[in-house]
Amino acid sequence: MSEQTMTQHNVRYLAHQGGSVRGRIRVPGDKSMSHRSIMLGALAEGVTEVDGFLEGEDSLATLKAFRAMGVQIEGPDNGHVTIHGVGMHGLKAPQGDLYLGNAGTGMRLFSGLMAGQAFDSTLTGDASLSKRPMNRVADPLRLMGARIDTADKGRPPLHIHGGQPLKGISYDMPMASAQVKSCLLLAGMYAEGETRVTEPAPTRDHTERMLNGFGYEVRREGATAIIQGGGRLTAGVIDVPADISSAAFFLVAASITPGADLVLEHVGINPTRVGIINILKAMGADLTLSNEREVGGEPVADIHVRYAPLKGIDIDDEQVPLAIDEFPVLFIAAANAEGTTRLRNAAELRVKESDRIQAMADGLAAIGVEHTVYDDGIDVVGGTYHGGRIDSHGDHRIAMAFAVAALCAEGDIDILDCANVATSFPNFKALADTVGMRLDVIEETA
Ligand SMILES: O=C(O)C1=C[C@@H](OP(=O)(O)O)[C@@H](O)[C@H](O)C1
Numbered sequence: 001m002s003e004q005t006m007t008q009h010n011v012r013y014l015a016h017q018g019g020s021v022r023g024r025i026r027v028p029g030d031k032s033m034s035h036r037s038i039m040l041g042a043l044a045e046g047v048t049e050v051d052g053f054l055e056g057e058d059s060l061a062t063l064k065a066f067r068a069m070g071v072q073i074e075g076p077d078n079g080h081v082t083i084h085g086v087g088m089h090g091l092k093a094p095q096g097d098l099y100l101g102n103a104g105t106g107m108r109l110f111s112g113l114m115a116g117q118a119f120d121s122t123l124t125g126d127a128s129l130s131k132r133p134m135n136r137v138a139d140p141l142r143l144m145g146a147r148i149d150t151a152d153k154g155r156p157p158l159h160i161h162g163g164q165p166l167k168g169i170s171y172d173m174p175m176a177s178a179q180v181k182s183c184l185l186l187a188g189m190y191a192e193g194e195t196r197v198t199e200p201a202p203t204r205d206h207t208e209r210m211l212n213g214f215g216y217e218v219r220r221e222g223a224t225a226i227i228q229g230g231g232r233l234t235a236g237v238i239d240v241p242a243d244i245s246s247a248a249f250f251l252v253a254a255s256i257t258p259g260a261d262l263v264l265e266h267v268g269i270n271p272t273r274v275g276i277i278n279i280l281k282a283m284g285a286d287l288t289l290s291n292e293r294e295v296g297g298e299p300v301a302d303i304h305v306r307y308a309p310l311k312g313i314d315i316d317d318e319q320v321p322l323a324i325d326e327f328p329v330l331f332i333a334a335a336n337a338e339g340t341t342r343l344r345n346a347a348e349l350r351v352k353e354s355d356r357i358q359a360m361a362d363g364l365a366a367i368g369v370e371h372t373v374y375d376d377g378i379d380v381v382g383g384t385y386h387g388g389r390i391d392s393h394g395d396h397r398i399a400m401a402f403a404v405a406a407l408c409a410e411g412d413i414d415i416l417d418c419a420n421v422a423t424s425f426p427n428f429k430a431l432a433d434t435v436g437m438r439l440d441v442i443e444e445t446a
């Protein structure tokens, strides 16, 4: 069965009202770091050992794409992956297209890497990824000398012509995007001279940290990340922490559920990812970090969360890129807070796996949560809400957000099109059961 036909099998969630949130859990590995561990491990000299790898569809698609380019990769086996690096110029032309599933991160980072190869490649994705904008990477890569063909309006598939000499550029990113920054830094390894990428606001810096960990220097001058072409990567050991974006569902679940008391273990707390913690704390959440340590160049902690009454806030603009994937579940926190929570300057949410402003607004409307939609944000008014039927639009984070909402709903929430939860959080149902949430997963065939 091809990946494309597999996705026709779908699941629906029936999230029963009520339930508890108690215990001690570890959510799966960080998706951003999992993608990058395979990419850098494949291009390194030597053998890279990865622990904590996310065995979700997005990062598995990245792993398979490198296998298709001749890289020997063992695993994943309980989060352990062994990558036999082929060096910067050791990839082989793949036989067919490189299918990247649902992963915007996969496609944007691959486009930078493939622009530097000697052979042509075609990057494809599922229905959601095929609608997402790729000119944000294709345009600056073309400035570097890449030749890239896109479908209509800069959508995938991307056809990347190999053998094009790249030169470094100085690029001011028009949006705060770690994917664009990372794409250009990866292409910059293959470019002549320096590539300089300036971000309008801080975004996740896993690429910079991991490149430095592989012995490839990325310098920073203020808001600019700088890489010199022509370097090499040296294999190493990577310990991927639990994904704060997955932990977010349980941080909100515990914050809104009276009596909740939960510990999330070994969570990545990179300062460019902690918007969820900062925003929940500003809303009055009871979160405590302990056992703070650094693991493989990334800060990690256990997070203890207990129920506390939340209040609505105006979310600080600077928190937006630091919590960019957490807004669906933060809107559920807002629905359970006293007063109104206001988000602006978050238009990027409209170009994720779904239009996350509209998809969440439609879902909030279906369960009776008062809200007002803006081009770049939303106001959510806290209060009681009922059950209802939600379309997740195949977006993992919308599906999981409404599963969390059921904890405080006055009725059950039926959530359609949830198969893509497996892209980032394959054992979400199992961990939801462990803590006391009441979630049925109903298999459906198309
Ligand atoms: O670099 C990454 O790993 C990611 C960057 C973010 O996207 P943008 O760079 O488009 O904001 C985020 O939404 C995505 O889930 C992962």
Ligand SMILES: C=C(OP(=O)(O)O)C(=O)O
Binding pocket: 031, 102, 103, 104, 105, 106, 325, 352, 353, 397, 424
């Ligand atoms: C936006 C996300 O991922 P990607 O862009 O990689 O599809 C996400 O996981 O919320």
